[in-house]
Amino acid sequence: MAEVHERDNPAEARLAAIRLPEEEAGWARAARAAALARLRRTGLPNQRDEYWRETDPSAFVAPEPVPAAPLVTDEPPVFDAIDRLKVVFVDGVFDPEASDPLALDHVEIERLADVLQADIHWARDLFGRLEETAHDPVPRPFAALNTAVAGDGIVIRVRGRAPKPISLIYLHRDDRSDAVLHHLVRIEPGAELTLLENGPAAARFNQLLEVEVAAGGSFHHVRAQGRDHERRAVTHLVGRVAEGGVLKSFTLTANGALSRNEYVVRLEGAEAVTHLAGAAVGDGAVHPFHHDDTIFVTHAAESCESRQVFKKVLRNGAVGVFQGKILVRSVAQKTDGYQLSQGLMLDGDSRFFAKPELEIYADDVKCSHGSTCGAIDEEQLFYLRARGVPRPEAENLLVLAFLAEALEEIEDPALADDIRARLEAWLRRRQG
Amino acid sequence: MMDGDDLRIREGVDRETVETVKSVGERYKYGFSTDIETEFAPKGLDEDIIRLISEKNEEPEWMLEWRLGAYRRWLRMEEPRWAMLDYPVIDYQDQYYYAKPKSMEKRPKSLDEVDPKLLETYEKLGIPLREQMILAGVEGAEQLPPAEGGRRVAVDAVFDSVSVGTTFQEELKKAGVIFCPISEAIREHPDLVRKYLGSVVPQGDNFFAALNSAVFSDGSFVYVPPGVRCPMELSTYFRINAEKTGQFERTLIIADKGSYVSYLEGCTAPMRDTTQLHAAVVEIVVLEDAEVKYSTVQNWYPGDEEGRGGIYNFVTKRADCREARAKISWTQVETGSAITWKYPSCILRGDESQGEFYSIAITNNRQQADTGTKMLHLGRNTRSRIVSKGISAGRSQNTYRGLVRIHPRATGSRNFTQCDSLLIGNECGAHTVPYIDVRNNSSRVEHEATTSKVDEDQLFYCRQRGMDEEEAVALVVNGFCREVLQALPMEFAMEAQQLVAISLEGSVG
Numbered sequence: 052m053a054e055v056h057e058r059d060n061p062a063e064a065r066l067a068a069i070r071l072p073e074e075e076a077g078w079a080r081a082a083r084a085a086a087l088a089r090l091r092r093t094g095l096p097n098q099r100d101e102y103w104r105e106t107d108p109s110a111f112v113a114p115e116p117v118p119a120a121p122l123v124t125d126e127p128p129v130f131d132a133i134d135r136l137k138v139v140f141v142d143g144v145f146d147p148e149a150s151d152p153l154a155l156d157h158v159e160i161e162r163l164a165d166v167l168q169a170d171i172h173w174a175r176d177l178f179g180r181l182e183e184t185a186h187d188p189v190p191r192p193f194a195a196l197n198t199a200v201a202g203d204g205i206v207i208r209v210r211g212r213a214p215k216p217i218s219l220i221y222l223h224r225d226d227r228s229d230a231v232l233h234h235l236v237r238i239e240p241g242a243e244l245t246l247l248e249n250g251p252a253a254a255r256f257n258q259l260l261e262v263e264v265a266a267g268g269s270f271h272h273v274r275a276q277g278r279d280h281e282r283r284a285v286t287h288l289v290g291r292v293a294e295g296g297v298l299k300s301f302t303l304t305a306n307g308a309l310s311r312n313e314y315v316v317r318l319e320g321a322e323a324v325t326h327l328a329g330a331a332v333g334d335g336a337v338h339p340f341h342h343d344d345t346i347f348v349t350h351a352a353e354s355c356e357s358r359q360v361f362k363k364v365l366r367n368g369a370v371g372v373f374q375g376k377i378l379v380r381s382v383a384q385k386t387d388g389y390q391l392s393q394g395l396m397l398d399g400d401s402r403f404f405a406k407p408e409l410e411i412y413a414d415d416v417k418c419s420h421g422s423t424c425g426a427i428d429e430e431q432l433f434y435l436r437a438r439g440v441p442r443p444e445a446e447n448l449l450v451l452a453f454l455a456e457a458l459e460e461i462e463d464p465a466l467a468d469d470i471r472a473r474l475e476a477w478l479r480r481r482q483g
Numbered sequence: 484m485m486d487g488d489d490l491r492i493r494e495g496v497d498r499e500t501v502e503t504v505k506s507v508g509e510r511y512k513y514g515f516s517t518d519i520e521t522e523f524a525p526k527g528l529d530e531d532i533i534r535l536i537s538e539k540n541e542e543p544e545w546m547l548e549w550r551l552g553a554y555r556r557w558l559r560m561e562e563p564r565w566a567m568l569d570y571p572v573i574d575y576q577d578q579y580y581y582a583k584p585k586s587m588e589k590r591p592k593s594l595d596e597v598d599p600k601l602l603e604t605y606e607k608l609g610i611p612l613r614e615q616m617i618l619a620g621v622e623g624a625e626q627l628p629p630a631e632g633g634r635r636v637a638v639d640a641v642f643d644s645v646s647v648g649t650t651f652q653e654e655l656k657k658a659g660v661i662f663c664p665i666s667e668a669i670r671e672h673p674d675l676v677r678k679y680l681g682s683v684v685p686q687g688d689n690f691f692a693a694l695n696s697a698v699f700s701d702g703s704f705v706y707v708p709p710g711v712r713c714p715m716e717l718s719t720y721f722r723i724n725a726e727k728t729g730q731f732e733r734t735l736i737i738a739d740k741g742s743y744v745s746y747l748e749g750c751t752a753p754m755r756d757t758t759q760l761h762a763a764v765v766e767i768v769v770l771e772d773a774e775v776k777y778s779t780v781q782n783w784y785p786g787d788e789e790g791r792g793g794i795y796n797f798v799t800k801r802a803d804c805r806e807a808r809a810k811i812s813w814t815q816v817e818t819g820s821a822i823t824w825k826y827p828s829c830i831l832r833g834d835e836s837q838g839e840f841y842s843i844a845i846t847n848n849r850q851q852a853d854t855g856t857k858m859l860h861l862g863r864n865t866r867s868r869i870v871s872k873g874i875s876a877g878r879s880q881n882t883y884r885g886l887v888r889i890h891p892r893a894t895g896s897r898n899f900t901q902c903d904s905l906l907i908g909n910e911c912g913a914h915t916v917p918y919i920d921v922r923n924n925s926s927r928v929e930h931e932a933t934t935s936k937v938d939e940d941q942l943f944y945c946r947q948r949g950m951d952e953e954e955a956v957a958l959v960v961n962g963f964c965r966e967v968l969q970a971l972p973m974e975f976a977m978e979a980q981q982l983v984a985i986s987l988e989g990s991v992g
Contacts, residue, residue, distance in 0.1 A: 396924030405919040414906035425927040
């Protein structure tokens with residue numbers, strides 16, 4: 052996979068320009084140097100790389116971001132009504148004024164920039180360590196880049212049940228901002244946390260979340276990627292789940308010129324569970340929309356369960372890409388793996404690409420995947436219209452029904468309602 | 484092994500299954516080699532070898548140029564390594580590219596003149612060329628009811644680099660069907676060959692197709708004229724015999740407007756410790772309202788339990804449904820070969836054209852298969868269906884790799900894909916790598932895949948009725964493959980069913 056191509060100049064220039072931060076603790080500097088070495092080994096990607104064939108990475112490779120204007124809107128942001136601990140980043144920089152005090156029962160919250168200065172810190176076992184394991188067999192160059200240069204982020208350790216969600220809010224102000232954020236989360240045995248993320252963050256955003264879930268711990272992640280039309284984001288969620296642990300993630304993507312969300316999750320203890328889900332709605336009429344979910348779930352222990360449910364609604368030249376893989380190692384008997392990727396095309400211009408892969412080395416497993424693509428079912432539409440529902444409303448109803456299975460992966464009903472309301476608003480805006 | 488009494492006692496057990504299990508002990512049945520004097524071209528590959536092959540086949544100048552063009556492209560190409568296959572580097576200079584039984588030096592005019600040793604070989608393989616020839620010679624034979632064991636089939640038998648003989652040629656000629664070795668077609672029907680050769684799989688299509696285009700020595704050529712339903716099934720039987728010899732056959736099938744032909748392909752090779760290369764190309768052109776059914780039972784020598792020897796099988800097969808309502812159906816049963824790299828594809832260019840792909844791929848011991856299909860929907864209202872069954876046992880690796888692409892113009896198209904994998908044992912792998920690319924919204928694409936193991940309840944049920952474990956597994960696996968077996972012509976289906984069981988020998992317990 053890691054073929055060495057002749058890299059074009061922007062990639063070379065970008066690599067050559069990387070300067071590692073110097074004022075940090077020895078372990079942090081070592082982790083960054085190792086990440087940079089990984090990156091130099093694989094190089095930055097181009098469209099000849101198998102996992103970048105359908106998504107052009109050049110905007111992430113270029114030395115400077117493509118300028119993107121922040122979206123101006125009066126609507127209250129998502130999760131506004133949820134009781135949560137707010138942590139605000141503006142163009143990728145922590146804003147202590149706008150944030151709540153970093154204190155919550157059973158939870159230690161610190162700023163990454165501070166943690167990397169500390170000579171002794173538990174985070175040394177996590178920072179870049181999970182990312183490092185995510186490159187086999189497919190390199191994740193932007194994750195390595197993130198570890199090498201990330202300037203900010205949040206470090207969370209949970210020792211019990213967090214009383215309320217921690218909410219990361221990414222504000223975008225500067226047209227040319229280029230944000231790199233790196234978060235670490237460690238869920239101790241039996242502990243629980245819900246992490247929320249929302250907002251566009253910057254014109255160009257590279258985000259990496261390393262999550263370690265210890266035995267019996269549980270981590271819930273709900274994200275709404277910002278609605279700025281021209282924003283470009285490449286994100287990675289790298290997770291490791293121990294015995295009986297749970298890692299669940301849901302992402303809503305509405306708008307955005309380019310979103311590439313990668314998930315690399317390893318189920319390492321018996322009966323570990325991961326559910327990954329996403330709903331992406333894109334209209335390419337005025338601004339381009341390209342959304343890519345790239346997933347790699349490894350079953351490395353017995354009796355684990357994984358679910359992937361990714362739905363995309365596309366219109367006016369929007370592009371949806373799904374590349375999902377379930378790898379079942381020979382030790383992982385009694386695996387239950389499920390993967391669903393579906394595209395709903397609202398007109399004839401859009402494009403849906405899916406590569407749902409299974410790689411299985413254990414015989415006592417139940418693994419399946421399904422992938423479909425098509426238009427709204429005319430018969431269903433007819434049924435609704437025959438009952439007096441106007442066509443646009445009927446279409447919206449069917450789109451929401453199509454997305455429902457992905458939304459079901461959000462456990463907290465208040466969060467699910469909030470996300471559903473955003474989808475309804477998106478559909479209303481596009482009517483007429 | 485069971486004796487005759489056992490056979491009687493076990494009422495209700497499918498006779499087929501019992502006989503299959505009985506023959507299991509024979510292992511690879513076709514592993515014998517024929518001791519025959521063979522003429523080789525010097526080892527290795529260069530332009531002189533290509534000139535030699537072309538000369539031996541008495542080819543016109545344009546054909547030689549075509550080959551040399553392919554060779555020059557091949558030199559600049561890299562061997563593809565993206566498949567989930569692990570094999571040592573192939574030394575392309577350490578192979579013979581041309582081997583011909585000495586007795587074929589003078590082209591025999593009829594099967595009467597063919598070396599009896601060769602005919603014997605085919606007899607042993609279950610292909611009675613002589614019998615067919617006699618049948619063909621008997622006046623009024625065509626009025627006879629089909630002989631016991633099934634319908635009549637015209638056979639082109641290819642032995643190493645040359646075609647040994649083709650049966651029923653006369654009768655086919657009456658219907659206007661041309662069925663002959665491709666070497667003969669290049670001489671006798673140059674216009675047809677020139678028009679269609681390389682029009683589906685161009686010389687530089689891929690590394691192995693380019694190699695084949697440069698060095699192919701024989702293969703079959705079929706032309707079915709407009710409106711003709713080919714009066715019998717056509718079949719080619721490929722046999723590799725000589726050591727260190729690659730087989731590079733090329734098949735070209737043209738179904739003109741409104742015609743129909745069913746074509747069968749079988750292959751075997753002797754057991755040897757060294758691996759052998761096989762790189763074939765099959766091109767099919769289907770014109771308006773025509774239909775081609777192409778069935779393969781691939782049973783090349785798979786190597787031994789430790790993965791020594793076996794055929795490296797790199798095959799490019801593609802059908803072009805060039806005009807409206809053309810239909811192609813690929814059915815393959817892949818049980819042999821140490822390495823299989825094969826993706827029979829359908830280009831659905833004509834409006835309302837149809838492509839089908841039915842596949843059973845069985846790997847055991849150290850075998851590796853990376854196989855699947857491509858469905859390229861270019862025309863409006865085109866339809867495709869993929870049913871793939873992969874069975875892995877022993878320490879084998881079995882991958883389905885397929886592409887379904889619906890172009891923006893291909894409105895109203897439809898694809899359904901189902902790929903199921905079955906794992907027997909805990910040291911093998913089953914993988915699914917589908918690519919789905921949809922570029923309009925009036926088309927519907929559905930893909931389903933499952934991976935599971937042999938159902939314990941089904942096994943228990945069978946064993947309760949007195950089957951031993953191996954029998955029971957064979958029965959369950961045959962059930963698992965049912966949909967594909969049903970798509971095969973009858974004789975092939977029976978052979979395939981038995982092969983399924985034989986290939987899994989030793990995988991249980």
